[in-house]
Amino acid sequence: MYRYDEFDAGFVSDRVAAFRDQVARRLSGDMTEDQFKPHRLMNGLYLQLHAYMLRVAVPYGTLSARQMRKLAFIARRYDKGYGHFTTRQNIQYNWPALADTPAILEELASVEMHAIQTSGNCIRNVTADHFAGAAADELDDPRPYAEILRQWSSLHPEFSFLPRKFKIAVNGATRDRAAIQTHDIGYQIVRNSAGEIGFAVYVGGGQGRTPMIAKKIRDFLKIEDLLAYTQAIVRVYNLEGRRDNKYKARIKILVHEKGLDWMRQAVEAEFEAASRDYIALPDAEIARIKAYFAPPELPARASSQKFAARRESDPRFAGFVSTNVAAHKIDGYGIVKISLKPIGGIPGDATAEQMEAVADLAELYSQAEIRVSHEQNLVLPHVALDDLPVIYDELLASGLATANAGLVSDIIACPGMDYCSLATARSIPVAQRISERFGDGPRARDIGALKIKISGCINACGHHHVGHIGILGLERKGVETYQITLGGTGDETCSMGTLTGPGFSSEEVVDAIERIVDAYMALRNEPGEDFLTAFRRLGMQPFKEALYETSKGADI
C-alpha cells in the first residue's frame, strides 16, 4: 500500500499544526464559531447530537495493521473504546473532545493518516473496490489511481468551495463492488479494442433526496488523462453547479437539468483546452505509484488437509467459509470478510479490542493489510485457506466470526437519530431487530444474498436507495415512520429501489420486512434465485400484496 514520503508527511503535519492553532484560537475566543466551522469541517470534525464526531479518512478503504492499531489506541484513549466504520470506507469516532482533536490528528499523522476533507464542500475520500488487488475478476488494481486522485484533490486551491460535497469512486473489476454509478464521478477500468487499459467515465450519480444513476460521459479515457479529465469535470461543476438550494447542488442535478449532452460538451471543451503541463500522468510516475500496490509475494500454498478437514468436521466453520470467504486470484488463497454485524449488534461498530484482534490477524495472515468495505465490514484480502481454521478461531474469540456476509442480517445502517443531528428517525434499533428476527443460521442461509440498507433520514447515508430492500426512516407527527423500497443495487446493474407504498411504524416494520422475505421465498425460482433477480422478474405487485393485504401501513 501507499507509503508517505517526506513530502506527504510534511503536508499532513503542516495541516495538523495549523489545526492545532485554529483550535487554540477558537477556545481562546480569538475565532468565532462561524469562522471556525470551515476549518472544523475541513478536518472532518462534526458537531452531532451528543458530542463532536470525528471522521477519519481511510483512503480507498485500505489500512495497514499498524494503522488499525492506532485507530484502536485512539478509540481507547480519546473516545469510549470503539469506532464506527462507515458506508464510505471511513471510520468515525462519536465522542472526541474538541480540545483533544489536535492530539488525535497528531496520532493519526504518525501512522500516515488524517481526517482532511472527510467533510465540507470539497472532494471527499476516493473509494474503491474493497477486494482490490485480490479479486479473481480484477482487470487492474484501482487503488493507484485512487491514490493519485487523493493526492491531487487534497486541499486543491480551486476546488475547496464547491457547490456541495463531491464523491469519486474507482472500480477495477468486472463486478462493481465500489458502486461507482452512485457517485459524482465513477471511474471504471476497461480495456479498449487496442488492448489498452483506461477508464470508462460516469458522471452524476448520487443518492440522498433525489437518487440518480450516473451517466456514461466518456467510453474511454487514457490513464494519463485521469487528472486532466477530473479537473475538467470538477471545474465545470464548480462554475455551473447550483448554489441557490442545498438540495439541488450536487453535480447529478446539473447533469439532470442541463442534460448529458450539454455536460459532455462542456467537459470535453474544458478538457481539450486545458494545459497538460503538470496534469498529464507520466508513465514513470504511474509505475512508481503502482509499485506501492504491487501484488504481494504469496507463497504457493497447496490446498491442504487442514482446511478441508476442518470444513468437513465443523459445520459452523463450513458455514463461515461459504458466506465469508470470497475467491482470490491466487490458488489456495481466499478473501475473508469479517462481519461487523453480530446478531442484534450495532452495524459497523468495532471495539478497540476487536480492532487489535483484526490487526494481529492481518499481520500474521494477510500481509498486514486490511480493507474497509462500504457495507461496513472489514476484509482480510490475502489469506491462505490453510490458515483459515486458526483465523476463524481467533475471530470467534473476538466476536467477529458472524457467518452472515451478504446475508439478510448483514445490514447496512447509518448511525441515525441515536447519534446524528440530521436524522429524522433511528436506524440502528431497526437493524438490530431485523438481525435478531432472521439471525445467521439456516434460515438466513436459505434466504441467500440479500442486502438490507437503512437510512435514518433523506440524506441516505445508509445507501437505502441501493438496498435490495431499502428502509428510510422519517418522522410523521413526531413519530418515527419507515418507508420501504425494493430492488435497488449498487453493482454494475445499478438500479434505485422502488417505493412499496405507505410506510410502517417502528412496531410494524420488522414484520413488514418478514412478509417481503416470505413472499420472495414463496415465489422464487429454485434453485436459489436470489432476491434481486426474483424481484426484477416478479415486479412490485406480489410484494405490495404481501405487505398491504394484511396491514394498512400509514399514509405518508
Add this chain to the structure above:
Amino acid sequence: MALWKNGSFTTDAWRTIAEGEDAPPAGHVILPLDWWLQERDAFANSNAPIGVRIEPGAPIESYLDDLPRFALVALAFPKFGDGRAFSTAALLRERHGFTGEIRAVGDVLIDQIQMMERCGFDSFDITDATTERLLRTRGAPAYSKFYQPATGAAGDAESNGGSRPWARRKA
C-alpha cells in the same frame, strides 16, 4: 476596508464605482461589469486603467474580448462558500493569459487567501474586522507543500515537489 497585497496592507490605487454613479473616464476606477458592457464606448479614447467587478455566474464570454483592456479584475465572493471565483481566476490566468491584477472582493476568509493566491489572485479587499486584525498581527496563514501547482505569480515562486508532476514546494 483595507487592501491586502503581497503580504501587507497597502493603499488602494483604485476606487470602486457603485451602480448608477457617474464614472469619469479617468483615474483608476472599478466598474460593475454591467456598467462596463453598457458604457464601454465612453472609454474608447481613454488611457485610464480600467477595472471591472465581476459577480460569480457572469459568463466569461461576455467580457473575454475586453480582457486586454482591463488592468484589474475584481472577482466577487458573495459568501465565502461561493467558490466560483477560484475557477474564474484560474481560467483568466492560465487559459486567457490575463496579466492584470486579479482582486478578491466580498466575503474573504483569512484561510482562503493563500488558496486564492495560488489560483491567480493578487490582492484582497478585507472588510471583516477580525480578519483585518489577524492579518495585521499574524499575517496570512501560508503552507509550503501542495499537491497542485499554483497559477500565475504564485506558481513562479514554487519548485517541484519531487517526482510527482503535480506536487509543489514554496520556494
Add this chain to the structure above:
Amino acid sequence: MRFAISANRLLDGIVVFFGSNNHWVDQLSAAGLYASKDEAEAALVVARLDQTRNVVVEPYVFEVRAEGAPVAHHIREAIRAAGPTVRKDHGKQADLLADKR
C-alpha cells in the same frame, strides 16, 4: 408545554442545558424550565452570550412535557437528553447511573 434551552459545550461537545441560575447543567432534570415560548426566547438571548463567550455552541429552545419530571417532548431531544438508545452505557443516562452508585 414547557420549554428549555440546550446547547453543546464548546470544549468537549457534550450536551448541556441552561440552568435557572444562568449556568449550564449536565442533566435536563436540573435545567431551567420556561412556561412560555416567549420566556424561553428571552432566556435564549442570555444563553447566546455564552456562545460569544466561547462556552457553548448553538443554544436553542426545545419543548418539554407540560407536567411532571422534565422529559423532552420530541424524541430527538429525549435522545439528546439521555444518550443513544442503543448504548445505554453511554451518554447522560450512564452518568446518572454512575452518580447513583
